[in-house]
Amino acid sequence: MRLQNKNVVITGGASGIGLASVIRCLEEGANVVLSDLAGSEGAARAAELDGKHGGRCLFKACDVTDTAQVDRLFEETVNELGSVDAVFSNAGIGGVAPSHKVSDEEFLRIIDINLNGVFRVARAALRIMYGQGSGSIVNCASILGKFGQSNTAAYSAAKGGVVNLTRALALEAAPKGVRVNAIGPGYIDTPLIADLDKDLMNALIAMHPLGRLGRAEEVANGFLFLASDESSFVTGTTLMIDGGFTAGKS
Ligand SMILES: NC(=O)c1ccc[n+]([C@@H]2O[C@H](COP(=O)([O-])OP(=O)(O)OC[C@H]3O[C@@H](n4cnc5c(N)ncnc54)[C@H](O)[C@@H]3O)[C@@H](O)[C@H]2O)c1
Numbered sequence: 001m002r003l004q005n006k007n008v009v010i011t012g013g014a015s016g017i018g019l020a021s022v023i024r025c026l027e028e029g030a031n032v033v034l035s036d037l038a039g040s041e042g043a044a045r046a047a048e049l050d051g052k053h054g055g056r057c058l059f060k061a062c063d064v065t066d067t068a069q070v071d072r073l074f075e076e077t078v079n080e081l082g083s084v085d086a087v088f089s090n091a092g093i094g095g096v097a098p099s100h101k102v103s104d105e106e107f108l109r110i111i112d113i114n115l116n117g118v119f120r121v122a123r124a125a126l127r128i129m130y131g132q133g134s135g136s137i138v139n140c141a142s143i144l145g146k147f148g149q150s151n152t153a154a155y156s157a158a159k160g161g162v163v164n165l166t167r168a169l170a171l172e173a174a175p176k177g178v179r180v181n182a183i184g185p186g187y188i189d190t191p192l193i194a195d196l197d198k199d200l201m202n203a204l205i206a207m208h209p210l211g212r213l214g215r216a217e218e219v220a221n222g223f224l225f226l227a228s229d230e231s232s233f234v235t236g237t238t239l240m241i242d243g244g245f246t247a248g249k250s
Helices: 016-027 042-049 067-081 104-132 153-176 198-206 216-227
Strands: 007-011 031-036 057-061 086-089 135-140 178-185 238-241
Touching: 007 016, 007 067, 007 104, 016 031, 016 042, 016 086, 016 216, 031 042, 031 067, 042 057, 057 067, 067 104, 086 104, 086 216, 104 135, 104 153, 104 178, 135 153, 135 216, 153 178, 178 216, 216 238
Parallel strands: 007 031, 007 086, 031 057, 086 135, 135 178, 178 238
Antiparallel strands: none
């Protein structure tokens, strides 16, 4: 059991990569706080999973755009479980549109969830982890944090921000015994990309040298590594889980 008795918080845990990560952590002996929007499937998923693998699975509603909700998520977790050992700052939304048609509201919303939300979560976690002298924070970036792509300006800007935010936080946190890393998924078969046009989807698949979309469980396994002591000498990095997408052109 790679996370035996560890307490893990996962934002955006009701669906896709987040839900797969919740399940993998429970399978590895952790207690998990599955956090997501109040109206999500999160409460039902957590109720199904609580105790199934031995550990607790608690749902806590939290919108990562709301500082008070994020701070409360961590305060309540510490009060109920005693510590926060690992965090997956995974909540995010997509957004595909040509930039000249994107409104201020649309641009700022993607940045507020996908970048500012990651900072809010990290800040709240660091306050607790500094007191503990230990912890691992994992932020969800993307291949679009390392490469640009047409019609994804806000998303790419946010994910590029997450990659460098992760480096800066890692340097601050290292002397306090806390590690901060990111994961950079390629295109993963989740509800986030379910509405993409079929021709675009086929073109995107062809950009992955392994010739397929990734599975949420494959990203969850990367989170498991970064969350656990197996990665005890890893900080400030972005682990690409992208079927070779960012390796270059063949
Ligand atoms: N699927 C992909 O191809 C892909 C590729 C690279 C990166 N990612 C990243 O992976 C992460 C998870 O995406 P996914 O593919 O599992 O998508 P998903 O849509 O299946 O899950 C995202 C979850 O985030 C939650 N969420 C949205 N806004 C929120 C908010 N304001 N506060 C709290 N929770 C919120 C949603 O309710 C949902 O449960 C995201 O950060 C996404 O950008 C996904």
